[in-house]
Amino acid sequence: MIEVLVSEKLVVRVPCAVIEHNGKVLAGQRSPALSFPLKWEFPGGKAEKNESDEDALSREIMEELNVEVEIIHELPVTSKDQGWREIILVPFVCRLKSYEITLTEHEQILWLEAPDLPSLDWTEADLNVIDNYFQYLAAKK
Numbered sequence: 261m262i263e264v265l266v267s268e269k270l271v272v273r274v275p276c277a278v279i280e281h282n283g284k285v286l287a288g289q290r291s292p293a294l295s296f297p298l299k300w301e302f303p304g305g306k307a308e309k310n311e312s313d314e315d316a317l318s319r320e321i322m323e324e325l326n327v328e329v330e331i332i333h334e335l336p337v338t339s340k341d342q343g344w345r346e347i348i349l350v351p352f353v354c355r356l357k358s359y360e361i362t363l364t365e366h367e368q369i370l371w372l373e374a375p376d377l378p379s380l381d382w383t384e385a386d387l388n389v390i391d392n393y394f395q396y397l398a399a400k401k
């Protein structure tokens with residue numbers, strides 16, 4: 261009998277924040293020292309075992325930007341197959357609850373008006389997030 265080894269793909273759940281403030285949206289540029297160097301992303305990161313998406317989001321945003329956020333709306337989950345693993349992005353539209361941002365991981369952040377978001381070089385999964393964010397904005401009008 262031939263045995264087939266099927267390796268399970270790693271599935272990584274990544275809550276992230278589309279942070280709105282004064283009519284603009286925050287984009288973060290990944291550090292040159294990390295995976296996907298210098299790509300743009302929405303701040304956030306991998307949820308830990310037994311951690312809710314919301315708790316992971318708050319923790320990651322505090323770790324990366326040193327601010328508190330309030331969730332306004334959950335956007336559709338989007339996934340990206342990276343070959344050896346699958347990233348499940350769980351995006352939340354948020355507003356700031358505190359305002360003194362201190363960067364601990366990102367190379368830089370930019371505040372952009374929504375229509376300008378696609379001008380940056382995003383990680384692939386984020387293109388879906390941006391589309392879904394545009395749909396959310398259109399539905400609010």
Ligand SMILES: Nc1nc2c([nH]c(=O)n2[C@@H]2O[C@H](COP(=O)(O)OP(=O)(O)OP(=O)(O)O)[C@@H](O)[C@H]2O)c(=O)[nH]1
Pocket residue numbers: 274275276294295296300301302303304305306340347349383384385386
């Ligand atoms: N926070 C965040 N991560 C994203 C986005 N899009 C996307 O593909 N990712 C990927 O999701 C993973 C989040 O991991 P992380 O922020 O907790 O940790 P990390 O940079 O050390 O990641 P790594 O596992 O690739 O080394 C990264 O690989 C990142 O590239 C996004 O919009 N926000």
